Amino acid sequence: MQSYSGYTEVIEHFSIHVFCQMAVAYTTIYVLIPRFLTPKKYFLFVLSLLGLLIAVFIIFVGCHEYYHIPKYMSFGMPYDSTKVFLEKIFDLRVFLGKFITILSPTILLVIAKFYKEQQAYLQLNEQKKTAELSALKHQLNPHFLFNTLNNLYALSINKSDEAPEVIAKLSEMLDYMLYGCDDKYVPLKKEIELIDNYLALEKVRYDERVEISFTKHIEGDVRIAPLLLLTFIENAFKHGVSQELKKAYIHMQISVEEGLILFNITNSTAKNKVSVNKETIGLTNVQKQLDLLYLDSYSLDIQEETNCFSVQLKLPVK
Secondary structure, three states: OOOOOOHHHHHHHHHHHHHHHHHHHHHHHHHHHHHHHOOOOHHHHHHHHHHHHHHHHHHHHHHHHHHHHHHHOOOOOOOOHHHHHHHHHOOHHHHHHHHHHHHHHHHHHHHHHHHHHHHHHHHHHHHHHHHHHHHHHHHHHHHHHHHHHHHHHHHHHOOOOOHHHHHHHHHHHHHHHHHHOOOOOEEHHHHHHHHHHHHHHHHHHHHHHEEEEEEEEOOOOOEEOOOHHHHHHHHHHHHHHOOOOOOEEEEEEEEEEOOEEEEEEEEEOOOOOOOOOOOOHHHHHHHHHHHHHHOOOOEEEEEEOOOEEEEEEEEEOO
16 A cells, blocks of 8 residues: 655645546547537547547656655665656556546546536427427417407307307306416316317307217326317318308217327318318417327327318327
């Protein structure tokens, strides 16, 4: 075991170690990694790191042999610092021993820096996802409100006695959309109540022109991303019922089976309809939300046939 003559020698000895470790660590993190490793120049990075270690090793051995030993150690006989210095810098075992000592803090700092950057990236990514979802919801709300106000306007023009009922239903829906669906996932029963209110408004508008069926098989506390299902129903009315001169239909089923929310909707389309574009605002919006919230765990199948349009959606239960 190495012995020291006093605190001054200990401090100076470990100061040399720390200086060499810091030189390697900061040069690697702030010079070599950005210049070579980040651009994926792996060979140049390894070569540069090896050169840095050799240079620092030579400095360390030089400080030890030409400063530390002559100052603190007396051998009682002549000591050839140059000879020992040359022997050590060409001794692979000595180099490998110091290699581990000098490089260890660098490895720990790189791991810590990588972890910190990953945490920052994940936090930034989550903030970006939240902001994007908020923007999508705000894009959807005016789209929904515009359609519903058109319904109310039509009733007002005809001085319908059902206008107050429509206003009440609309008030309930807006209250939910403004204050009840701020969370990432909401109770499915609340979404069904929203759909029921929407269907009631549309029945007032279209009366006998549309046949609507909505079957539900929901048990337990099931959660879903808000306002997704309503978009498909809006689309069915906008591109199906509103263009149909004869009686139209919309059939919907929702159930929970084996950890999945299953939602199907089929609506009739007019023979002389304007072609339904799958990239409409509502459908594009909802697909973006599905990608953000459910990643690859959802299934969406949209089928357009001659006289009908259908959507099948499968979502994992939250």
